[in-house]
Amino acid sequence: MSEPPNAEQKVDPILEVSNLTVEFATYGGNVQAVRGVDFHVEHGETLAIVGESGCGKSVTVQSIMGIIPMPPGKITAGSAKLNGKEILGLNSKEANKFRGVEIGMIFQDPMTSLNPTMTIGDQIAETLMVHRHVSKAEGRKRAIALLEKTHIPDAEKRASQYPFEFSGGMLQRAMIAQSLACNPTILIADEPTTALDVTIQAQILELMQELQRTENMSIILITHDLAVVAKMADRVAVMYTGQVVETGTVNDIFYRSSHPYTLGLKVAMPSNKSDRDKKLTPIEGSPPDLFSPPVGCGYFARCPHAMKLCEHHQPPELLIAKESSHTSRCWLQHPDAPAVEGLHQPGVDHAG
Amino acid sequence: MLVRTDNLQKYFDIGRNQRLHAVDGISLDIAENEIVGLVGESGSGKSTFGKTLIGLHHRTGGEAYFRDKLLPARFTAADHLKYSKELQMIFQDPYSSLNPRMTILDVVGEGLHIQGQHSRAQIKELVADWLAKVGLNADHMSRYPHEFSGGQRQRIGIARAMIIQPKFVVCDEPISALDVSVQAQVVNLLEELKQSLGLTMLFIAHDLSMVRYVSDRMAVMYLGCLVESGPSNELFFDPQHPYTQLLIESNPEPDPDHERQRKHIPIRGEISSPVNVTAGCRFADRCPKALAHCKTVTPKVTKLSENRLVACHLFE
Numbered sequence: 001m002s003e004p005p006n007a008e009q010k011v012d013p014i015l016e017v018s019n020l021t022v023e024f025a026t027y028g029g030n031v032q033a034v035r036g037v038d039f040h041v042e043h044g045e046t047l048a049i050v051g052e053s054g055c056g057k058s059v060t061v062q063s064i065m066g067i068i069p070m071p072p073g074k075i076t077a078g079s080a081k082l083n084g085k086e087i088l089g090l091n092s093k094e095a096n097k098f099r100g101v102e103i104g105m106i107f108q109d110p111m112t113s114l115n116p117t118m119t120i121g122d123q124i125a126e127t128l129m130v131h132r133h134v135s136k137a138e139g140r141k142r143a144i145a146l147l148e149k150t151h152i153p154d155a156e157k158r159a160s161q162y163p164f165e166f167s168g169g170m171l172q173r174a175m176i177a178q179s180l181a182c183n184p185t186i187l188i189a190d191e192p193t194t195a196l197d198v199t200i201q202a203q204i205l206e207l208m209q210e211l212q213r214t215e216n217m218s219i220i221l222i223t224h225d226l227a228v229v230a231k232m233a234d235r236v237a238v239m240y241t242g243q244v245v246e247t248g249t250v251n252d253i254f255y256r257s258s259h260p261y262t263l264g265l266k267v268a269m270p271s272n273k274s275d276r277d278k279k280l281t282p283i284e285g286s287p288p289d290l291f292s293p294p295v296g297c298g299y300f301a302r303c304p305h306a307m308k309l310c311e312h313h314q315p316p317e318l319l320i321a322k323e324s325s326h327t328s329r330c331w332l333q334h335p336d337a338p339a340v341e342g343l344h345q346p347g348v349d350h351a352g
Numbered sequence: 353m354l355v356r357t358d359n360l361q362k363y364f365d366i367g368r369n370q371r372l373h374a375v376d377g378i379s380l381d382i383a384e385n386e387i388v389g390l391v392g393e394s395g396s397g398k399s400t401f402g403k404t405l406i407g408l409h410h411r412t413g414g415e416a417y418f419r420d421k422l423l424p425a426r427f428t429a430a431d432h433l434k435y436s437k438e439l440q441m442i443f444q445d446p447y448s449s450l451n452p453r454m455t456i457l458d459v460v461g462e463g464l465h466i467q468g469q470h471s472r473a474q475i476k477e478l479v480a481d482w483l484a485k486v487g488l489n490a491d492h493m494s495r496y497p498h499e500f501s502g503g504q505r506q507r508i509g510i511a512r513a514m515i516i517q518p519k520f521v522v523c524d525e526p527i528s529a530l531d532v533s534v535q536a537q538v539v540n541l542l543e544e545l546k547q548s549l550g551l552t553m554l555f556i557a558h559d560l561s562m563v564r565y566v567s568d569r570m571a572v573m574y575l576g577c578l579v580e581s582g583p584s585n586e587l588f589f590d591p592q593h594p595y596t597q598l599l600i601e602s603n604p605e606p607d608p609d610h611e612r613q614r615k616h617i618p619i620r621g622e623i624s625s626p627v628n629v630t631a632g633c634r635f636a637d638r639c640p641k642a643l644a645h646c647k648t649v650t651p652k653v654t655k656l657s658e659n660r661l662v663a664c665h666l667f668e
């Protein structure tokens with residue numbers, strides 16, 4: 001893992017998402033699940049989108065893939081450009097040209113994401129028959145090769161088995177094999193290891209890193225686990241209440257945390273180095289209701305450093321470091337803000 | 353010792369003359385006011401051990417003691433009534449462990465109601481008290497479980513177990529279903545209750561960093577057997593059993609620099625089936641250090657130091 005290329009040698013990102021806004025109509029009114037999300041993915045890198053349940057991280061990528069049910073879902077604004085081509089708002093026929101082809105996706109729960117009535121081999125072959133128009137025999141042959149690529153032992157025998165005959169870790173491998181069928185340029189992994197044990201998690205994460213190198217893919221990794229982020233990510237976007245509150249390189253996020261929420265997540269977890277006597281600091285309260293999101297900063301109610309200003313005025317995305325495009329949506333990054341212990345505030349005049 | 357098991361066994365008959373060895377001879381001591389963390393992969397028998405220990409499963413063999421008195425192998429209704437005052441459990445899934453048709457007052461107060469020593473008004477008062485202690489509001493009493501978030505339900509589960517003022521609580525993955533920010537709230541709450549009530553806990557979880565943080569002592573299970581136990585920091589930073597070593601090595605740390613320097617040799621293979629197991633070390637087929645006799649001879653428990661036990665042929 002290396003720091004991403006600096007601004008001079010900037011290449012066009014593979015995927016560029018801007019101002020993505022998604023709502024869901026429910027009995028109680030419209031839930032504003034995603035509120036103006038911007039991010040981009042560069043060639044060969046891993047972008048981690050991290051946040052708690054309900055922060056909109058899954059809805060963000062599902063909207064890009066065009067797999068949220070519409071209605072009740074509705075993309076009210078924004079764009080997502082894959083290699084310069086708009087992919088939001090396509091009909092399903094057009095969307096199927098990139099979905100599963102240029103962007104592959106794997107999910108948290110492989111048991112419910114694979115068809116229980118089809119053998120693993122047939123499911124992978126089906127992907128190839130639909131998108132690559134190969135024969136059934138050829139599809140099966142390639143399916144076995146893909147299963148071997150994801151290190152499933154006895155791939156030939158396993159291809160004829162059904163999902164219930166696989167363990168959780170093996171199913172996740174099979175799903176990765178399927179997502180790789182059409183050599184995607186981006187793999188979206190939505191909480192791929194949350195349901196797995198740490199030992200199996202380590203195996204799957206290593207497999208993803210290996211395939212990223214050999215297949216030359218970019219990965220969008222969605223997770224709530226900062227330890228997984230530390231292991232996998234080149235860049236990170238931290239989401240809260242449907243917005244990206246901080247984004248930067250993995251080192252920016254961990255060592256130069258510039259948003260109180262990022263900082264809060266970090267101190268809420270036990271570090272393996274810290275003393276056991278040190279008390280964990282929870283983030284008090286719970287995320288706000290997204291039926292009527294707060295007018296000001298979404299984190300206002302839980303933020304230990306909240307100021308009067310934060311309640312009524314939405315903080316803009318403030319630049320922390322130009323070279324790594326490190327940004328934070330927090331008023332504490334304003335030049336006139338007070339200094340806060342533990343928070344990285346390079347633009348703030350600490351003398352004042 | 354407040355709680356002690358000696359060679360505790362729980363087998364399940366799963367038909368066709370097959371037996372699932374969920375818990376296969378576990379001897380564990382838990383001292384008063386101690387938190388023992390129990391870790392292991394899914395399918396290693398952690399939850400079954402916890403449930404068997406407090407009588408929610410009938411044990412197949414071995415012994416379980418509470419305050420040096422042998423607990424019955426099969427709890428009768430009267431036994432449950434008697435022991436539920438002292439032995440309680442907090443369940444993993446805050447969604448399925450609360451009856452959706454009962455109000456929070458009924459859920460939390462049910463134990464007291466069954467014990468039959470409090471009037472309805474007293475129960476209401478105590479429930480209000482406990483809801484406040486776990487960070488909820490007394491107004492929440494008339495609501496139903498579906499009106500609460502995962503973190504709040506977990507606290508309701510904690511209040512339900514604690515209102516009885518038990519001596520010993522089995523916490524079965526109490527934080528696995530919660531978000532990071534809320535995990536810390538629940539862990540701190542358990543810690544406070546340990547201090548204020550002198551509680552003793554068996555803390556079952558698979559998040560190694562959290563278990564190290566919460567518990568005084570850690571025990572590692574693999575396929576129904578204890579492979580290693582010892583004081584949390586010692587076991588975490590200086591694991592001896594090959595399985596513990598691999599388990600801790602697989603545990604990622606929220607620190608990118610550390611992760612980049614880590615040597616990556618994740619453990620091979622997956623946990624095997626606990627059905628009809630034979631003699632030999634359960635971990636032998638995945639163990640990088642396995643010796644010839646590991647597959648045929650069951651390793652004995654070896655005492656490494658005052659508090660540290662390991663079951664591995666490398667130490668015999």
